[in-house]
Amino acid sequence: MRHAETVTFGGSGLDRAAALRSMPDLMDRARREGTALSILLWRGKPLVQAGSLDQLVRLPMDHPIIKSGRHVDADSEILLGREADGTLVFAHDMSSWLPAGLEATSLNTFLDASEQQHPDLPQDAVFAELRRIMTSLNARDAELAATAKALYSWHASHGFCACCGVASEIAQAGWQRGCPSCNAQHFPRTDPVVIMLILNGNSVLMGRSPGWPDGMYSLLAGFVEPGETIEAAVRREVMEETQVQVGAVRYLASQPWAFPTSLMIGCEGIATSTEITVDPVEIEDAIWVTREEMAQVFAGQHPDIAPARKGAIAHFLLRNWLADTLD
Template sequence: MKRAEQVTFGGSALNRAAEIRGDEAALAAAMAHPDAACLLLWRGKVLMHGEHFERLSWIMMAHPLIKAGPGGDVAFPIFLGFEDDGAPCFALDISKWEPAGQDLSSVGAFVDRSEQQHPDIAPGHVFVELRRIMTRLSPRDAELLATAKAVMSWHKTHKFCACCGAKSEMVQAGWQRSCPECGGQHFPRTDPVVIMLITHGNSVLMGRSPGWPEGMYSLLAGFVEPGETLEAAVRREVMEEAGVPVGQVSYLASQPWPFPASLMFGCAGEALSRDITIDPVEIEHAMWMTKEEMLQAFAGEHPTVLPARKGAIAHFLLENWLADTLD
């Protein structure tokens, strides 16, 4: 698909400089660089500024918040790479900060429109939910935030060695955890997920999960199992969730999805039947929508269906399907 990397979080050719992650001298020089800066995360939210929170807030390495050391589930700032101008980029989690008198009721909810202002950061630079602002980001900021958020999430849930259970330590500039007891080495994981544009003639298969906002539908999706190809995962997931057999399957595009750490493989599949039998444990409802109905939904004029979330690969695939640009 020629437009594959235009999807949100599609990449920006960031120089990740993996070769210096184990080089203490090079990392120290990067942290001491006069233009070195750090992005901050707090309980999964990201520090942003701008009229519509479209700009990433960078904190210089000399800032007291950085100098104070770990404020979350990481022991030191994670090295992300170098900007095109050579400026080193880092990320730090400060989730131990407890906002006093600020709105925390929706933090972690499916929809979080709250904003948290840290007292040591300039007004207007606030923590916001990444889903809320992801379509406003430049490709570089999107890649940096997706990377930082996914790696931070991994550290939060992988503090102990999977081999012996001992507490592990961050090494390799945050890109590895090492066990001091048994020597086990652990690396950030990415969960492969297939998301399927399943069509039958002029219609596409749409479904919704329990607990989604009213009217929200999307393409079917599911995790790839061990020993499974993408094509097999597409056929299995569609059959499990909607009871629809799928024939030919082709790959379209991928999207890093840092909620918490997945890689979405967008695929196209041809349904062999229109009969739907849902698994109510998997999904709440599924249905076929024609191109005309989907155009109506994208225009916000459908009586019952909302358009797919902007920024998600489902929206990207449906948009290109409607425009006949799945080339």
């Protein structure tokens, strides 16, 4: 696709400044000289402008909440990259902070609409769920937030050496963990997931999972298994979930999906059969939807089907299919 990288979380051209990750003196100097800023996350939620929720809040590295370490988790500093003007952008995690009344808020749901405001941060700044605000952020802010969220998810689940079991230590400005016992090095994990625009003439194959909002359907998706090509994964996942056979497969676009650490690989597949037999362990339902019906879905006028989440690659692929801009 000519505009594949216009997908949410893609295409901002961030300079990740990998060469600086092993140069702590340079990073310390940047902080002292005021040429570094930081974004904050709380339980995966980035700190953004209240009200509009369309811009990451960037704090100077000498901000009291960062400098004092109060509520900023130890060893959470990650170098995300370098802006065109040379400014370094870091991330810090505040997940250990417990907001007052947290037990009364709804977190980790399909769409968490709650916002949290820390008393030591600007009053016009709140932590907001990334899936809720992802289409409001510009490409650079979306990439920074997704990168930080994915890295913190990886660190949270990989605190011990997979070789010997000893607690590992953060290294390389947050892009590595090292074992102090056996010296093993561990690097951030990305899980490849195929997501498929399965076509049969004028129709596309859609499915839904239990727990989704009423009427919501999306494209089929599944993890790539070891020893498997992307094309084989597309055919296997569709067969497992619906018993629909797929012939030709081609790559369309990809999307980093930090929920928690996936890379969504968007593909087109041409169905060679149409009869659906759903595996209830995999999905709740699957249907063929015509292009005309999908136009109704996107217009919010279909009586039974709600669209895929805006900002997700499924929505992106379907919108381009409707517009005939997959090439």
